Amino acid sequence: MSELSEYLKLQQHQTCIFAGCDDKYAFCLYVSLWSLLKHSPKLAQEADIFVAGFKLSAENKKALESLPGVHVINYTYPSSLPQTSAIMNFTEASFARYDCFGLLKYYEKVLYLDSDVLVQKEIRPIFDQLSDGIGLVQDPTFTTVRGNFYKEIPQFNMNATGYNSGFIVLNNKGSWANKALEIRSWLYKQTLVYAENLFLPDQGMINLAIEQFNIYPLTISEDYNCPASSPTKELRNAYIIHSTGPRKFWCYYYFKEWYEGYSRWLVAGGHPVSIHRGSAFWRWTLRKLHLDNKVFFQLSPDFFTKPLKFGRFVMKKMFRMKY
Template sequence: MTKNIMHICFATDNNYAPYMGISIYSILKASDKNDKFHFHILDNAINKENKQKIIELKNKYRNFTISFYPISALVKICDYPLKNKHLSMTAYARLYLGSILPTNITKVLYLDCDIIVRASLYPIFQENISHYILGGVEDNAVTEEAKRGLNFWDYKSSTYVNSGVLLINLKQWRKENIERQLLTYLKAPLHPIFYEDQDVINFVLKKKIKILSPRWNGLMYLVGTKRNSYININKLRKNLLACPIVHFASPSKPWIKFSGRHQNVLYYSRLMQETPWFDLSCESPNLFTLFFKYLWVHPFCIFKFNFWKDIYLMGFGCLV
Protein backbone atom coordinates (compact mmCIF):
# COMPACT_ATOMS: atom_id res chain seq x y z
CA MET A 1 0.00 0.00 0.00
CA THR A 2 1.45 3.36 -1.06
CA LYS A 3 0.83 6.19 1.39
CA ASN A 4 1.17 9.91 0.87
CA ILE A 5 3.98 11.66 2.72
CA MET A 6 2.86 12.97 6.09
CA HIS A 7 4.07 16.52 6.67
CA ILE A 8 4.80 17.24 10.33
CA CYS A 9 5.96 20.55 11.76
CA PHE A 10 7.74 21.53 14.97
CA ALA A 11 8.99 24.90 16.22
CA THR A 12 11.83 25.04 18.71
CA ASP A 13 14.87 26.87 20.04
CA ASN A 14 18.03 25.01 21.01
CA ASN A 15 16.84 24.44 24.60
CA TYR A 16 13.90 22.33 23.47
CA ALA A 17 15.63 20.75 20.44
CA PRO A 18 16.51 17.51 22.33
CA TYR A 19 12.88 17.03 23.36
CA MET A 20 11.76 17.63 19.78
CA GLY A 21 14.30 14.99 18.74
CA ILE A 22 12.81 12.52 21.21
CA SER A 23 9.34 13.34 19.85
CA ILE A 24 10.51 12.70 16.28
CA TYR A 25 12.08 9.43 17.39
CA SER A 26 8.79 8.35 18.99
CA ILE A 27 6.96 9.05 15.72
CA LEU A 28 9.41 6.95 13.73
CA LYS A 29 9.42 4.12 16.28
CA ALA A 30 5.61 3.92 16.31
CA SER A 31 5.22 4.19 12.53
CA ASP A 32 4.02 1.46 10.19
CA LYS A 33 6.48 0.17 7.59
CA ASN A 34 4.71 2.08 4.79
CA ASP A 35 4.54 5.41 6.64
CA LYS A 36 6.59 8.22 5.13
CA PHE A 37 7.32 11.56 6.77
CA HIS A 38 8.72 14.97 5.99
CA PHE A 39 9.57 16.92 9.13
CA HIS A 40 9.53 20.71 8.89
CA ILE A 41 11.48 22.38 11.69
CA LEU A 42 10.95 26.06 12.46
CA ASP A 43 14.48 26.60 13.69
CA ASN A 44 15.19 29.26 16.31
CA ALA A 45 18.99 28.87 16.52
CA ILE A 46 19.27 25.09 16.95
CA ASN A 47 22.98 24.28 17.21
CA LYS A 48 24.91 21.95 14.87
CA GLU A 49 25.20 19.20 17.48
CA ASN A 50 21.46 18.85 17.97
CA LYS A 51 20.78 19.06 14.22
CA GLN A 52 23.33 16.31 13.61
CA LYS A 53 21.73 14.10 16.26
CA ILE A 54 18.32 14.55 14.60
CA ILE A 55 19.78 13.60 11.23
CA GLU A 56 21.48 10.57 12.85
CA LEU A 57 18.03 9.06 13.36
CA LYS A 58 18.26 8.14 9.67
CA ASN A 59 20.77 5.46 10.64
CA LYS A 60 17.85 3.53 12.11
CA TYR A 61 14.86 4.91 10.20
CA ARG A 62 15.02 5.85 6.51
CA ASN A 63 11.35 6.69 5.96
CA PHE A 64 11.72 10.43 6.49
CA THR A 65 13.21 13.63 5.13
CA ILE A 66 13.73 16.84 7.05
CA SER A 67 13.90 20.60 6.36
CA PHE A 68 15.01 23.42 8.67
CA TYR A 69 13.56 26.92 8.34
CA PRO A 70 15.54 29.61 10.23
CA ILE A 71 13.19 31.80 12.26
CA SER A 72 15.61 33.56 14.64
CA ALA A 73 15.16 36.90 12.90
CA LEU A 74 11.38 36.52 13.00
CA VAL A 75 11.34 35.66 16.71
CA LYS A 76 13.54 38.66 17.55
CA ILE A 77 10.98 41.11 16.20
CA CYS A 78 8.06 39.39 17.96
CA ASP A 79 6.82 41.35 20.94
CA TYR A 80 3.86 39.28 22.05
CA PRO A 81 2.51 38.37 25.52
CA LEU A 82 4.18 35.51 27.43
CA LYS A 83 2.15 34.54 30.50
CA ASN A 84 3.38 30.96 31.01
CA LYS A 85 6.97 30.60 32.23
CA HIS A 86 7.62 27.28 30.46
CA LEU A 87 6.93 28.86 27.04
CA SER A 88 9.09 31.08 24.83
CA MET A 89 8.42 33.45 21.95
CA THR A 90 9.06 30.50 19.59
CA ALA A 91 5.51 29.34 20.40
CA TYR A 92 4.16 32.13 18.19
CA ALA A 93 6.02 30.80 15.14
CA ARG A 94 3.13 28.49 14.27
CA LEU A 95 1.08 31.57 13.35
CA TYR A 96 3.40 32.05 10.35
CA LEU A 97 3.18 28.52 8.95
CA GLY A 98 1.33 29.58 5.81
CA SER A 99 4.14 31.85 4.66
CA ILE A 100 7.09 29.78 5.95
CA LEU A 101 6.25 26.35 4.51
CA PRO A 102 6.39 25.66 0.74
CA THR A 103 3.14 26.39 -1.09
CA ASN A 104 2.88 22.82 -2.43
CA ILE A 105 2.20 21.61 1.13
CA THR A 106 -1.55 21.81 1.70
CA LYS A 107 -1.93 19.83 4.93
CA VAL A 108 0.42 19.70 7.90
CA LEU A 109 0.33 18.32 11.44
CA TYR A 110 1.79 20.80 13.90
CA LEU A 111 3.13 19.26 17.13
CA ASP A 112 4.60 20.74 20.29
CA CYS A 113 7.98 19.39 21.42
CA ASP A 114 6.64 17.93 24.70
CA ILE A 115 4.79 15.19 22.83
CA ILE A 116 5.40 11.50 22.26
CA VAL A 117 3.63 9.29 19.75
CA ARG A 118 2.63 5.69 20.50
CA ALA A 119 0.94 4.59 17.25
CA SER A 120 0.95 5.41 13.55
CA LEU A 121 -0.14 8.96 12.72
CA TYR A 122 -1.61 7.90 9.37
CA PRO A 123 -5.22 7.85 10.72
CA ILE A 124 -5.16 11.48 11.85
CA PHE A 125 -4.09 12.54 8.36
CA GLN A 126 -7.25 10.85 7.05
CA GLU A 127 -9.41 13.31 9.00
CA ASN A 128 -11.41 15.39 6.53
CA ILE A 129 -10.78 19.06 7.31
CA SER A 130 -11.52 20.38 3.82
CA HIS A 131 -14.25 22.69 5.19
CA TYR A 132 -12.18 23.84 8.17
CA ILE A 133 -8.99 25.79 8.76
CA LEU A 134 -7.70 23.23 11.23
CA GLY A 135 -8.58 20.35 13.52
CA GLY A 136 -7.75 20.19 17.22
CA VAL A 137 -8.68 18.59 20.54
CA GLU A 138 -10.61 20.33 23.31
CA ASP A 139 -8.49 21.82 26.08
CA ASN A 140 -10.53 20.71 29.08
CA ALA A 141 -8.74 22.98 31.55
CA VAL A 142 -9.62 26.15 29.65
CA THR A 143 -13.24 25.00 29.29
CA GLU A 144 -13.47 24.42 33.05
CA GLU A 145 -11.91 27.81 33.77
CA ALA A 146 -14.49 29.43 31.47
CA LYS A 147 -17.33 27.75 33.35
CA ARG A 148 -16.01 29.32 36.56
CA GLY A 149 -15.64 32.76 35.02
CA LEU A 150 -11.83 32.67 35.11
CA ASN A 151 -11.35 33.55 31.43
CA PHE A 152 -13.29 35.15 28.59
CA TRP A 153 -14.05 32.08 26.47
CA ASP A 154 -17.73 31.54 25.52
CA TYR A 155 -17.75 27.79 26.16
CA LYS A 156 -21.48 27.50 25.38
CA SER A 157 -21.09 28.49 21.72
CA SER A 158 -17.63 27.16 20.76
CA THR A 159 -15.10 24.54 21.86
CA TYR A 160 -11.64 25.77 22.85
CA VAL A 161 -8.80 23.60 21.52
CA ASN A 162 -5.27 22.96 22.68
CA SER A 163 -2.73 24.25 20.15
CA GLY A 164 -0.11 21.57 20.87
CA VAL A 165 -1.62 19.27 18.21
CA LEU A 166 -3.11 21.01 15.17
CA LEU A 167 -4.01 19.38 11.87
CA ILE A 168 -3.88 22.39 9.55
CA ASN A 169 -5.53 22.90 6.17
CA LEU A 170 -2.78 25.10 4.73
CA LYS A 171 -4.60 25.53 1.42
CA GLN A 172 -7.56 27.18 3.14
CA TRP A 173 -5.26 28.94 5.63
CA ARG A 174 -3.56 30.74 2.76
CA LYS A 175 -6.75 31.31 0.79
CA GLU A 176 -8.38 33.13 3.72
CA ASN A 177 -5.14 34.85 4.75
CA ILE A 178 -5.39 33.46 8.27
CA GLU A 179 -1.90 34.65 9.15
CA ARG A 180 -2.95 38.28 8.66
CA GLN A 181 -6.11 37.72 10.74
CA LEU A 182 -4.13 36.19 13.61
CA LEU A 183 -1.50 38.92 13.65
CA THR A 184 -4.16 41.64 13.44
CA TYR A 185 -5.89 40.15 16.50
CA LEU A 186 -2.58 40.01 18.37
CA LYS A 187 -2.11 43.74 17.91
CA ALA A 188 -5.55 44.54 19.33
CA PRO A 189 -7.00 41.53 21.20
CA LEU A 190 -10.62 41.75 22.29
CA HIS A 191 -9.75 40.07 25.60
CA PRO A 192 -6.60 39.72 27.75
CA ILE A 193 -4.40 36.89 26.43
CA PHE A 194 -3.80 34.11 28.97
CA TYR A 195 -2.51 31.31 26.74
CA GLU A 196 -0.33 33.01 24.14
CA ASP A 197 -0.83 31.88 20.51
CA GLN A 198 -3.41 29.33 21.62
CA ASP A 199 -5.83 32.10 22.65
CA VAL A 200 -5.25 33.91 19.36
CA ILE A 201 -5.97 30.80 17.28
CA ASN A 202 -9.15 30.02 19.20
CA PHE A 203 -10.61 33.54 19.34
CA VAL A 204 -9.96 34.18 15.64
CA LEU A 205 -10.97 30.83 14.16
CA LYS A 206 -13.72 29.54 16.50
CA LYS A 207 -16.29 27.90 14.15
CA LYS A 208 -13.59 27.13 11.58
CA ILE A 209 -12.04 24.48 13.84
CA LYS A 210 -12.97 20.81 13.57
CA ILE A 211 -13.03 19.12 16.98
CA LEU A 212 -11.03 15.90 16.92
CA SER A 213 -11.20 12.91 19.24
CA PRO A 214 -9.36 13.37 22.58
CA ARG A 215 -7.17 10.42 21.61
CA TRP A 216 -5.25 12.72 19.26
CA ASN A 217 -4.01 14.89 22.12
CA GLY A 218 -3.78 13.01 25.41
CA LEU A 219 -3.35 15.89 27.86
CA MET A 220 -1.30 14.60 30.78
CA TYR A 221 -2.32 17.42 33.11
CA LEU A 222 -5.63 15.54 33.47
CA VAL A 223 -3.91 13.21 35.93
CA GLY A 224 -3.71 15.91 38.63
CA THR A 225 -6.12 16.16 41.58
CA LYS A 226 -7.16 19.67 40.52
CA ARG A 227 -8.97 18.05 37.56
CA ASN A 228 -11.20 15.72 39.65
CA SER A 229 -14.35 17.75 39.00
CA TYR A 230 -14.02 17.67 35.20
CA ILE A 231 -16.77 16.00 33.19
CA ASN A 232 -15.83 12.40 32.23
CA ILE A 233 -12.50 12.80 34.03
CA ASN A 234 -12.12 9.08 34.80
CA LYS A 235 -12.71 8.18 31.16
CA LEU A 236 -10.24 10.84 29.99
CA ARG A 237 -7.60 9.56 32.42
CA LYS A 238 -8.11 5.98 31.34
CA ASN A 239 -7.80 7.01 27.68
CA LEU A 240 -4.37 8.54 28.34
CA LEU A 241 -2.92 5.04 28.21
CA ALA A 242 -4.39 4.40 24.76
CA CYS A 243 -3.81 7.77 23.07
CA PRO A 244 -1.64 7.68 19.92
CA ILE A 245 -0.42 11.17 20.87
CA VAL A 246 0.55 11.91 24.48
CA HIS A 247 1.07 15.56 25.39
CA PHE A 248 2.86 16.65 28.57
CA ALA A 249 1.02 19.97 28.47
CA SER A 250 1.93 21.60 31.77
CA PRO A 251 5.03 22.76 33.64
CA SER A 252 5.40 19.12 34.78
CA LYS A 253 7.64 17.59 32.10
CA PRO A 254 8.83 13.96 31.91
CA TRP A 255 12.49 15.01 31.57
CA ILE A 256 12.44 16.71 34.98
CA LYS A 257 13.66 14.65 37.95
CA PHE A 258 10.98 13.26 40.25
CA SER A 259 8.42 13.48 37.42
CA GLY A 260 6.41 10.51 38.65
CA ARG A 261 5.62 6.90 37.75
CA HIS A 262 2.74 7.23 35.32
CA GLN A 263 3.12 4.71 32.47
CA ASN A 264 3.47 7.49 29.89
CA VAL A 265 6.24 9.13 31.94
CA LEU A 266 8.09 5.83 32.22
CA TYR A 267 7.68 5.21 28.48
CA TYR A 268 9.16 8.65 27.79
CA SER A 269 12.20 7.77 29.91
CA ARG A 270 12.72 4.53 27.95
CA LEU A 271 12.43 6.41 24.65
CA MET A 272 15.02 8.95 25.74
CA GLN A 273 17.51 6.15 26.49
CA GLU A 274 17.13 4.88 22.89
CA THR A 275 17.95 8.25 21.31
CA PRO A 276 21.14 10.25 20.73
CA TRP A 277 20.05 12.31 23.76
CA PHE A 278 20.32 9.32 26.15
CA ASP A 279 22.88 11.19 28.27
CA LEU A 280 20.79 14.35 28.57
CA SER A 281 20.97 15.60 32.15
CA CYS A 282 17.55 16.00 33.73
CA GLU A 283 16.47 19.25 35.30
CA SER A 284 16.05 19.24 39.08
CA PRO A 285 13.09 21.11 40.56
CA ASN A 286 13.37 22.94 43.89
CA LEU A 287 11.33 20.36 45.80
CA PHE A 288 11.41 22.22 49.11
CA THR A 289 10.01 25.43 47.59
CA LEU A 290 7.41 23.62 45.48
CA PHE A 291 6.14 21.53 48.35
CA PHE A 292 5.84 24.28 50.96
CA LYS A 293 4.29 26.79 48.55
CA TYR A 294 1.61 24.21 47.80
CA LEU A 295 1.24 23.30 51.48
CA TRP A 296 0.72 26.96 52.37
CA VAL A 297 -2.31 27.14 50.06
CA HIS A 298 -3.54 23.57 50.73
CA PRO A 299 -2.58 22.88 54.38
CA PHE A 300 -4.59 19.65 54.68
CA CYS A 301 -3.51 18.08 51.38
CA ILE A 302 -1.04 15.71 53.07
CA PHE A 303 -3.99 13.92 54.69
CA LYS A 304 -5.63 13.17 51.36
CA PHE A 305 -4.97 9.95 49.45
CA ASN A 306 -5.32 11.64 46.03
CA PHE A 307 -2.53 14.08 46.87
CA TRP A 308 -0.01 11.29 47.34
CA LYS A 309 -1.41 9.46 44.34
CA ASP A 310 -0.71 12.54 42.20
CA ILE A 311 2.82 12.78 43.56
CA TYR A 312 3.38 9.12 42.66
CA LEU A 313 2.00 9.42 39.13
CA MET A 314 3.14 12.88 38.07
CA GLY A 315 5.87 13.77 40.55
CA PHE A 316 6.29 17.10 42.26
CA GLY A 317 5.61 18.92 39.02
CA CYS A 318 1.89 18.45 39.68
CA LEU A 319 2.23 20.99 42.49
CA VAL A 320 3.00 23.81 40.05
Protein backbone atom coordinates in the same frame (compact mmCIF):
# COMPACT_ATOMS: atom_id res chain seq x y z
CA MET B 1 11.13 32.62 9.05
CA SER B 2 9.14 35.37 7.36
CA GLU B 3 9.51 33.58 4.03
CA LEU B 4 8.69 29.93 3.28
CA SER B 5 11.24 29.59 0.50
CA GLU B 6 13.53 27.59 2.79
CA TYR B 7 10.92 24.87 2.99
CA LEU B 8 10.43 24.68 -0.73
CA LYS B 9 14.10 23.93 -1.33
CA LEU B 10 13.65 20.70 0.63
CA GLN B 11 10.09 19.79 -0.38
CA GLN B 12 9.74 16.20 -1.52
CA HIS B 13 6.18 15.27 -0.51
CA GLN B 14 2.67 16.71 -0.36
CA THR B 15 2.42 16.24 3.41
CA CYS B 16 4.36 18.21 6.02
CA ILE B 17 5.00 17.48 9.70
CA PHE B 18 5.96 20.66 11.51
CA ALA B 19 7.25 21.42 15.03
CA GLY B 20 9.19 24.11 16.86
CA CYS B 21 11.57 24.43 19.79
CA ASP B 22 14.42 26.39 21.34
CA ASP B 23 17.50 24.95 23.05
CA LYS B 24 15.65 24.33 26.32
CA TYR B 25 13.01 22.12 24.73
CA ALA B 26 15.06 20.49 21.99
CA PHE B 27 15.51 17.33 24.07
CA CYS B 28 11.78 16.70 24.44
CA LEU B 29 10.98 17.54 20.82
CA TYR B 30 13.54 14.90 19.83
CA VAL B 31 11.55 12.31 21.82
CA SER B 32 8.26 13.51 20.28
CA LEU B 33 9.60 13.09 16.74
CA TRP B 34 11.37 9.82 17.58
CA SER B 35 8.09 8.40 18.86
CA LEU B 36 6.28 9.59 15.72
CA LEU B 37 8.86 7.95 13.44
CA LYS B 38 8.58 4.73 15.45
CA HIS B 39 4.80 4.47 15.82
CA SER B 40 3.46 6.38 12.82
CA PRO B 41 5.80 5.19 10.05
CA LYS B 42 3.23 5.50 7.23
CA LEU B 43 2.75 9.20 7.89
CA ALA B 44 6.46 9.79 8.45
CA GLN B 45 7.44 8.11 5.18
CA GLU B 46 5.16 10.29 3.09
CA ALA B 47 5.92 13.60 4.82
CA ASP B 48 8.58 16.29 4.90
CA ILE B 49 9.51 16.86 8.56
CA PHE B 50 10.62 20.35 9.60
CA VAL B 51 11.65 21.82 12.93
CA ALA B 52 11.52 25.59 13.42
CA GLY B 53 14.53 26.05 15.70
CA PHE B 54 14.92 29.24 17.74
CA LYS B 55 18.58 29.91 18.60
CA LEU B 56 19.51 26.22 18.63
CA SER B 57 23.05 25.19 19.50
CA ALA B 58 25.02 23.28 16.88
CA GLU B 59 24.93 20.16 19.06
CA ASN B 60 21.17 20.18 19.52
CA LYS B 61 20.55 20.94 15.86
CA LYS B 62 22.78 18.02 14.87
CA ALA B 63 21.04 15.68 17.33
CA LEU B 64 17.59 16.60 15.99
CA GLU B 65 18.74 16.11 12.42
CA SER B 66 20.12 12.68 13.32
CA LEU B 67 16.48 11.56 13.22
CA PRO B 68 15.64 10.21 9.74
CA GLY B 69 14.14 12.85 7.46
CA VAL B 70 14.18 15.70 9.99
CA HIS B 71 15.34 19.14 8.78
CA VAL B 72 15.95 22.06 11.17
CA ILE B 73 15.33 25.60 9.91
CA ASN B 74 16.21 28.76 11.84
CA TYR B 75 13.17 30.58 13.19
CA THR B 76 12.63 34.07 14.56
CA TYR B 77 9.38 35.94 15.13
CA PRO B 78 8.99 38.31 12.17
CA SER B 79 8.83 41.38 14.43
CA SER B 80 9.83 42.38 17.95
CA LEU B 81 7.71 40.59 20.56
CA PRO B 82 6.65 42.51 23.67
CA GLN B 83 8.12 40.86 26.76
CA THR B 84 4.92 40.22 28.68
CA SER B 85 4.98 37.65 31.49
CA ALA B 86 2.94 35.14 29.46
CA ILE B 87 5.10 35.45 26.35
CA MET B 88 8.30 35.14 28.40
CA ASN B 89 6.95 31.93 29.98
CA PHE B 90 6.86 30.31 26.54
CA THR B 91 9.56 29.85 23.96
CA GLU B 92 9.40 32.16 20.96
CA ALA B 93 9.37 29.00 18.84
CA SER B 94 5.80 28.34 20.08
CA PHE B 95 4.59 30.91 17.58
CA ALA B 96 6.13 29.00 14.68
CA ARG B 97 2.92 26.95 14.56
CA TYR B 98 1.30 29.96 12.86
CA ASP B 99 3.27 28.95 9.78
CA CYS B 100 1.22 25.76 9.49
CA PHE B 101 -1.42 27.87 7.74
CA GLY B 102 1.10 29.37 5.33
CA LEU B 103 2.43 25.92 4.51
CA LEU B 104 -0.94 25.00 3.00
CA LYS B 105 0.08 27.03 -0.04
CA TYR B 106 2.69 24.37 -0.78
CA TYR B 107 1.38 21.19 0.90
CA GLU B 108 -1.90 19.32 0.67
CA LYS B 109 -1.69 18.25 4.32
CA VAL B 110 0.05 19.76 7.35
CA LEU B 111 0.39 18.40 10.89
CA TYR B 112 1.71 20.39 13.83
CA LEU B 113 3.14 18.40 16.77
CA ASP B 114 3.98 19.86 20.17
CA SER B 115 7.37 19.25 21.75
CA ASP B 116 6.17 17.46 24.92
CA VAL B 117 4.17 14.56 23.48
CA LEU B 118 4.56 10.83 23.02
CA VAL B 119 3.09 9.25 19.87
CA GLN B 120 1.89 5.67 20.39
CA LYS B 121 0.00 4.74 17.20
CA GLU B 122 -0.23 5.43 13.48
CA ILE B 123 -1.88 8.84 13.09
CA ARG B 124 -1.99 9.12 9.29
CA PRO B 125 -5.76 8.29 9.10
CA ILE B 126 -6.66 11.44 11.06
CA PHE B 127 -6.44 13.47 7.83
CA ASP B 128 -9.33 11.46 6.38
CA GLN B 129 -11.63 12.71 9.13
CA LEU B 130 -11.33 16.45 8.42
CA SER B 131 -14.55 18.18 7.44
CA ASP B 132 -13.57 21.82 6.93
CA GLY B 133 -9.83 21.35 6.50
CA ILE B 134 -8.80 21.53 10.14
CA GLY B 135 -8.91 19.27 13.18
CA LEU B 136 -8.19 20.20 16.80
CA VAL B 137 -8.68 18.65 20.23
CA GLN B 138 -10.69 20.56 22.82
CA ASP B 139 -8.41 21.73 25.61
CA PRO B 140 -9.00 19.52 28.68
CA THR B 141 -8.52 22.42 31.09
CA PHE B 142 -9.43 25.62 29.23
CA THR B 143 -12.56 24.32 27.56
CA THR B 144 -13.65 27.75 26.29
CA VAL B 145 -11.76 30.55 24.55
CA ARG B 146 -11.99 32.66 27.72
CA GLY B 147 -9.37 30.57 29.50
CA ASN B 148 -6.65 31.68 27.10
CA PHE B 149 -6.91 35.36 28.07
CA TYR B 150 -6.65 37.51 31.18
CA LYS B 151 -9.84 39.40 30.31
CA GLU B 152 -12.65 39.23 27.79
CA ILE B 153 -12.33 40.52 24.23
CA PRO B 154 -15.74 42.06 23.41
CA GLN B 155 -15.73 41.38 19.66
CA PHE B 156 -15.18 37.62 20.11
CA ASN B 157 -17.34 34.87 21.61
CA MET B 158 -15.36 33.92 24.70
CA ASN B 159 -17.71 31.00 25.39
CA ALA B 160 -16.78 29.26 22.14
CA THR B 161 -14.99 25.92 22.32
CA GLY B 162 -11.39 26.32 23.47
CA TYR B 163 -9.02 24.18 21.43
CA ASN B 164 -5.56 22.97 22.43
CA SER B 165 -2.81 23.95 20.00
CA GLY B 166 -0.53 21.02 20.74
CA PHE B 167 -1.88 18.90 17.89
CA ILE B 168 -3.19 20.56 14.73
CA VAL B 169 -4.08 18.80 11.47
CA LEU B 170 -4.82 20.76 8.30
CA ASN B 171 -5.54 20.12 4.66
CA ASN B 172 -6.08 22.48 1.74
CA LYS B 173 -9.71 21.40 1.17
CA GLY B 174 -11.27 23.70 3.76
CA SER B 175 -13.66 26.48 2.77
CA TRP B 176 -11.12 28.95 4.17
CA ALA B 177 -8.02 27.41 2.53
CA ASN B 178 -7.67 30.21 -0.02
CA LYS B 179 -7.12 32.54 2.95
CA ALA B 180 -4.34 30.43 4.51
CA LEU B 181 -1.61 33.05 4.01
CA GLU B 182 -3.95 35.79 5.24
CA ILE B 183 -4.64 33.76 8.39
CA ARG B 184 -0.91 33.31 9.01
CA SER B 185 -0.34 37.05 8.61
CA TRP B 186 -3.30 37.89 10.86
CA LEU B 187 -1.99 35.61 13.62
CA TYR B 188 1.45 37.22 13.63
CA LYS B 189 0.10 40.78 13.59
CA GLN B 190 -2.74 40.33 16.05
CA THR B 191 -0.49 38.60 18.59
CA LEU B 192 1.17 42.00 19.03
CA VAL B 193 -2.24 43.69 19.40
CA TYR B 194 -3.46 41.31 22.13
CA ALA B 195 -0.08 40.57 23.74
CA GLU B 196 -0.94 42.15 27.11
CA ASN B 197 -4.12 40.08 27.38
CA LEU B 198 -2.68 36.70 26.39
CA PHE B 199 -2.43 33.99 29.04
CA LEU B 200 -1.76 31.08 26.66
CA PRO B 201 -0.29 33.08 23.78
CA ASP B 202 -0.23 31.02 20.58
CA GLN B 203 -3.20 28.88 21.63
CA GLY B 204 -5.33 31.90 22.40
CA MET B 205 -4.61 33.49 19.04
CA ILE B 206 -5.40 30.33 17.08
CA ASN B 207 -8.73 30.13 18.90
CA LEU B 208 -9.48 33.73 17.90
CA ALA B 209 -8.49 33.06 14.28
CA ILE B 210 -11.03 30.22 14.12
CA GLU B 211 -13.82 32.72 14.79
CA GLN B 212 -12.29 35.57 12.81
CA PHE B 213 -12.14 33.50 9.61
CA ASN B 214 -15.32 31.45 10.13
CA ILE B 215 -13.44 28.17 10.42
CA TYR B 216 -15.36 25.10 11.63
CA PRO B 217 -12.83 22.62 13.06
CA LEU B 218 -13.41 18.95 13.47
CA THR B 219 -13.24 18.35 17.22
CA ILE B 220 -10.81 15.44 17.37
CA SER B 221 -11.03 12.83 20.10
CA GLU B 222 -8.88 13.44 23.15
CA ASP B 223 -7.13 10.18 22.25
CA TYR B 224 -4.98 12.36 19.98
CA ASN B 225 -4.00 14.70 22.81
CA CYS B 226 -4.46 12.60 25.94
CA PRO B 227 -3.19 14.27 29.15
CA ALA B 228 -0.37 12.30 30.79
CA SER B 229 -2.36 12.43 34.04
CA SER B 230 -5.12 10.24 32.56
CA PRO B 231 -5.92 6.75 33.91
CA THR B 232 -3.83 3.90 32.56
CA LYS B 233 -6.66 2.52 30.43
CA GLU B 234 -7.00 5.86 28.62
CA LEU B 235 -3.23 6.11 28.18
CA ARG B 236 -3.16 2.66 26.55
CA ASN B 237 -5.85 3.68 24.05
CA ALA B 238 -4.32 7.06 23.25
CA TYR B 239 -2.72 7.85 19.91
CA ILE B 240 -0.78 10.73 21.47
CA ILE B 241 -0.02 11.44 25.13
CA HIS B 242 0.62 15.08 26.03
CA SER B 243 2.36 16.15 29.26
CA THR B 244 0.43 19.39 29.56
CA GLY B 245 1.11 22.05 32.17
CA PRO B 246 4.06 21.85 34.62
CA ARG B 247 3.85 18.06 35.07
CA LYS B 248 6.26 16.83 32.44
CA PHE B 249 7.72 13.50 31.39
CA TRP B 250 11.10 14.67 32.66
CA CYS B 251 10.24 15.80 36.18
CA TYR B 252 7.02 14.11 37.26
CA TYR B 253 5.94 10.95 35.40
CA TYR B 254 7.71 7.72 34.52
CA PHE B 255 6.92 6.69 30.95
CA LYS B 256 9.19 3.85 29.87
CA GLU B 257 9.23 4.75 26.19
CA TRP B 258 9.82 8.43 26.85
CA TYR B 259 12.75 7.44 29.09
CA GLU B 260 14.17 5.36 26.22
CA GLY B 261 13.78 8.20 23.73
CA TYR B 262 15.51 10.68 26.03
CA SER B 263 18.40 8.25 26.51
CA ARG B 264 18.78 8.12 22.72
CA TRP B 265 18.86 11.91 22.63
CA LEU B 266 21.90 11.95 24.90
CA VAL B 267 23.64 9.32 22.77
CA ALA B 268 22.97 11.52 19.73
CA GLY B 269 24.94 14.32 21.42
CA GLY B 270 22.04 16.50 22.53
CA HIS B 271 22.21 18.63 25.66
CA PRO B 272 20.59 17.15 28.79
CA VAL B 273 17.54 18.66 30.49
CA SER B 274 18.29 22.26 31.38
CA ILE B 275 14.82 23.52 32.32
CA HIS B 276 14.46 24.84 35.88
CA ARG B 277 12.95 21.94 37.82
CA GLY B 278 12.66 20.78 41.42
CA SER B 279 13.77 22.60 44.55
CA ALA B 280 17.11 24.36 44.85
CA PHE B 281 18.13 21.86 47.55
CA TRP B 282 17.36 18.91 45.26
CA ARG B 283 19.43 20.37 42.45
CA TRP B 284 22.28 21.16 44.86
CA THR B 285 22.17 17.60 46.22
CA LEU B 286 22.42 16.11 42.73
CA ARG B 287 25.39 18.33 41.86
CA LYS B 288 27.11 17.63 45.19
CA LEU B 289 26.75 13.85 44.77
CA HIS B 290 27.61 14.03 41.05
CA LEU B 291 24.25 12.53 40.17
CA ASP B 292 23.10 15.30 37.84
CA ASN B 293 24.78 13.54 34.90
CA LYS B 294 22.76 10.35 35.45
CA VAL B 295 19.71 9.88 33.23
CA PHE B 296 17.61 8.55 36.10
CA PHE B 297 18.09 11.69 38.20
CA GLN B 298 17.74 14.04 35.25
CA LEU B 299 14.21 12.69 34.77
CA SER B 300 13.07 11.77 38.28
CA PRO B 301 10.77 13.91 40.46
CA ASP B 302 12.21 15.94 43.33
CA PHE B 303 12.82 13.53 46.22
CA PHE B 304 12.41 16.25 48.85
CA THR B 305 9.20 17.88 47.61
CA LYS B 306 7.54 14.83 45.99
CA PRO B 307 8.81 11.77 47.90
CA LEU B 308 5.82 9.56 46.99
CA LYS B 309 6.08 10.49 43.33
CA PHE B 310 9.82 9.79 43.48
CA GLY B 311 9.11 6.38 45.05
CA ARG B 312 6.63 5.49 42.31
CA PHE B 313 9.17 6.57 39.71
CA VAL B 314 11.75 4.21 41.26
CA MET B 315 9.32 1.28 41.33
CA LYS B 316 8.16 1.79 37.75
CA LYS B 317 11.75 2.02 36.58
CA MET B 318 12.75 -1.13 38.50
CA PHE B 319 9.89 -3.16 37.02
CA ARG B 320 10.10 -1.47 33.61
CA MET B 321 6.42 -0.57 33.66
CA LYS B 322 5.06 1.23 30.61
CA TYR B 323 3.54 4.11 32.59
